[in-house]
Amino acid sequence: MASGWASDEAVNQQIDSTVNDGVERARQAIGQGESERYCQECGEAIPEARRLALQGVKYCLACQTEMDKQQSNLSLYNRRGSKDSQLR
Template sequence: MAGGWSRDGAVQDQIDASIEDEVARARSRLVSGESATHCDECDAEIPEARRKALPGIRLCIRCQSALEESETGSGGINRRGSKDSQLR
C-alpha cells in the first residue's frame, strides 16, 4: 500500500537499503590478520587471550571502548521518517 506520491513497496525498499548500509558498515569495520602485542594508542600490552579471541586486534580494551564510544552518535540519515525516530 503506497501513500501519497510513493509507489507500492517504497517503504520496504527504504528498510532494505538501511539494513544493507548497516551490514556494509559493520563488515568494513571487521579486522583480520595478525594481532598486535601492544596497543597502537597507549602502548599497553594486549593480553594473549584477547589476541586469540579477536584476530587482527590493534587496541587494548580501554582504547577500543573509548573508540567505540566516540563512534556512537546519530544514526545518520533518517530514512524512515517516523515520528518516534524524529524525537530522538
C-alpha cells in the first residue's frame, strides 16, 4: 500500500520507530540502583516505604506524578499524521 511518494516500507518503518520509542521510554522508567533519600526535583524527603518498594526511586510521589503527566502528553504524538488518526 503506497501512500503518495512514500515507499511501501515507510509505513512499517514509522510503526517500528514508534514502538521502539515506547520501549525505550519504558526501559528508562525502570528504576536501577539505590533509591535517593531526597527528591531530586524539590528536595523533600522520600518516604522509606517508597524507597523500599521501588528500586532506584529518585523523586517524591508528587514530583513523579507531575513528570508522568508530562510524559503521557508527549506520548500522544502522531508520527503518521493521517487525518483519520488525528480525529481519534
